[in-house]
Amino acid sequence: MDKAALQAVIDEYRKVNEEYPIRQGDYTANLLHDSKVQGFSEIKDMINMGFCEFRDFNYYRIDSVSKDEVGKLYENREKSLEKWLSSEETEDLFNKKEKAFLLERYHQMKTPLYYEDYDGWKSALHYAQTIVMLVMLVSAFLVSGIFPNEFSWKADSIFFSTKYGRVRGTRAKLIAGLIVVTAIYWMIIALYSVIVLGCLGFDGGNVMIQTGFWYWKSFYNITYMQLYLLTIVSGYIGTLFCLLLSMLISAKTHTAVVAVTIPFAILVLPLFLSNFHFLKGTLGVFPDQLLQINEIINIFNLYQIGGKIVGSIPIMMVIYPILSVTLLPIIYCTYHKTEIK
Structure with missing residues (x-):
């Protein structure tokens, strides 16, 4: 899933959004929308998680991610971890060596990730x-x-x-x-x-x-x-x-x-x-x-x-x-x- 593949997902998602928009309180319309994005839902979730704060998840974050920005998905994964490890929340959770270890393991993940049905x-x-x-x-x-x-x-x-x-x-x-x-x-x-x-x-x-x-x-x-x-x-x-x-x-x-x-x-x-x-x-x-x-x-x-x-x-x-x-x-x-x- 390189930049081009991620951009294709963004395009497909916006096409579905235009044709089958989410309507608050309309269960049938929302269910139809979800069925149309099911084929690439996991990649959509990756984009949502990649551009949220490390401890947060926003189901609709993909709506505000631009095609140029989505190419930085893997880079942003490392940055979100680094930002979280630098916060006061982790002061008592990890020492410097442990934080460095986690950042190194994140950096070692080979990108772009390969994806197929599993x-x-x-x-x-x-x-x-x-x-x-x-x-x-x-x-x-x-x-x-x-x-x-x-x-x-x-x-x-x-x-x-x-x-x-x-x-x-x-x-x-x-x-x-x-x-x-x-x-x-x-x-x-x-x-x-x-x-x-x-x-x-x-x-x-x-x-x-x-x-x-x-x-x-x-x-x-x-x-x-x-x-x-x-x-x-x-x-x-x-x-x-x-x-x-x-x-x-x-x-x-x-x-x-x-x-x-x-x-x-x-x-x-x-x-x-x-x-x-x-x-x-x-x-x-x-x-x-x-x-x-x-x-x-x-x-x-x-x-x-x-x-x-x-x-x-x-x-x-x-x-x-x-x-x-x-x-x-x-x-x-x-x-x-x-x-x-």
């Missing part, structure tokens, strides 16, 4: 978060009983007194949990992806996410295909970590009731703690964030590590795989050393 990827992303959370909650009921079963069946004394009960039996339970979580997750995600993308198409995977209304302000310069892959991979990492934690609790407490509540607690707890400002940094890398990447990718969660500024997503993509691997021997040792009473 309904398939947009729809897949829209429901992916819900699918991931449902898979995690359903899997929680399945894996929470793997370790406590012997205790609920009053067979723990037999299990732990057998020759290979503590060693191979514990290992088999752990492997079974991993297989259940992995198989269910990827089978459902694969089925979901094939249905949605198969029906709506794979086109538009190389379109940058900044072309969309919700991601215009994101500092992660990635495509819709990359965002979808990131969403499902991070969803698996988050699901695996939460369910391994659930398995650890079940191995320690010998009851599935407590263990099955862990995934629910991880999802709900941040809602109650979000009002505590001093916990903002911790909540920004809480495991629930891995299950909603397509939302937090728009949030400016920044951290300083070794003098470098990084976003929360790269941190979580490193930390939680390591924590998940660390939980495996802990679960094994916890159940392996169970005392028979």
Whole structure:
């Protein structure tokens, strides 16, 4: 979408406005107007956002944007961020390094942006978060009983007194949990992806996410295909970590009731703690964030590590795989050393 393409959108929009003007209180006329601009509505929204203040949105801003001015859309995106970061509102939000990092990431976005229809990827992303959370909650009921079963069946004394009960039996339970979580997750995600993308198409995977209304302000310069892959991979990492934690609790407490509540607690707890400002940094890398990447990718969660500024997503993509691997021997040792009473 170079200057010529943006100017063509302006021309087309004004042509529609003349033929189907918006009339206050006339629902039918306004609905007809919206249907005529639907084909380029996202580009129209880009223009609206690009020429509004960083924290504002004016649906009718395009009406006052000239053809010469619209060519400065991408330049204005950087300027609006710079202006907002220079305001008093951000004094306590970001330090100088963080502000410089954000401006640099905005500057690194390659322009002009390429645009084509990406309904398939947009729809897949829209429901992916819900699918991931449902898979995690359903899997929680399945894996929470793997370790406590012997205790609920009053067979723990037999299990732990057998020759290979503590060693191979514990290992088999752990492997079974991993297989259940992995198989269910990827089978459902694969089925979901094939249905949605198969029906709506794979086109538009190389379109940058900044072309969309919700991601215009994101500092992660990635495509819709990359965002979808990131969403499902991070969803698996988050699901695996939460369910391994659930398995650890079940191995320690010998009851599935407590263990099955862990995934629910991880999802709900941040809602109650979000009002505590001093916990903002911790909540920004809480495991629930891995299950909603397509939302937090728009949030400016920044951290300083070794003098470098990084976003929360790269941190979580490193930390939680390591924590998940660390939980495996802990679960094994916890159940392996169970005392028979």
